[in-house]
Amino acid sequence: MDIQNILSHVDHTLLKVDATWDQIKTLCDEAMEFGCATVCIPPSFVKAAVDYTQGYLKICTVIGFPNGYNTLAAKLFETKDAVENGASEIDMVINNGLVKERKWKEIGEEISAVKAACLGRPLKVIIETCLLSDPEKIKLCQVVEKAGADFLKTSTGFSTGGATREDVALLREHLADHIKLKASGGIRTLEDAQAFLDLGADRLGASALVGEARKA
Numbered sequence: 001m002d003i004q005n006i007l008s009h010v011d012h013t014l015l016k017v018d019a020t021w022d023q024i025k026t027l028c029d030e031a032m033e034f035g036c037a038t039v040c041i042p043p044s045f046v047k048a049a050v051d052y053t054q055g056y057l058k059i060c061t062v063i064g065f066p067n068g069y070n071t072l073a074a075k076l077f078e079t080k081d082a083v084e085n086g087a088s089e090i091d092m093v094i095n096n097g098l099v100k101e102r103k104w105k106e107i108g109e110e111i112s113a114v115k116a117a118c119l120g121r122p123l124k125v126i127i128e129t130c131l132l133s134d135p136e137k138i139k140l141c142q143v144v145e146k147a148g149a150d151f152l153k154t155s156t157g158f159s160t161g162g163a164t165r166e167d168v169a170l171l172r173e174h175l176a177d178h179i180k181l182k183a184s185g186g187i188r189t190l191e192d193a194q195a196f197l198d199l200g201a202d203r204l205g206a207s208a209l210v211g212e213a214r215k216a
Contacts, residue, residue, distance in 0.1 A: 011204065025052060039059060185205065
């Protein structure tokens, strides 16, 4: 197991509602020290984190988080604001109510509009697998690809479950090769992280892996 390789795939994450700037600074310091892919942080901290890291670290933030049922106009405003503040990557939660209503066209149009607002930055689409059936997950693989997103992401980590090995295997099987997969939620050990990478995840959303690497 190559710990440095694992960490290079990690979005080192802090999205708790009571997160402070001192905690975000520590997160950034850890991500730079351990060579993480990005930090994933609340939108309100993006500009300060961009200024603090001075180009040495990519800053990811979340849109429509964690419930996804914001209007498209609200998601577009959030995305444009994040981009203007210097965000490098965008993780956007879809409206899972629209999935249950099978409104695939509407979901795709929302993803495409947010992708356009990213102005070339990678867009990760969060589908909240714990709320969905396998046929819904498979259909969303097709919708995400057609809409032009860069990643499909399993979970917010704020619902009833996070990433599972079964879901990652299922999604990777049904995603086009050029669409990347982010496993997120509940990844707490380096062994689990390696397992998700072996199953085809390209990125890992986690808060505990840097601490685990420090102990290893």
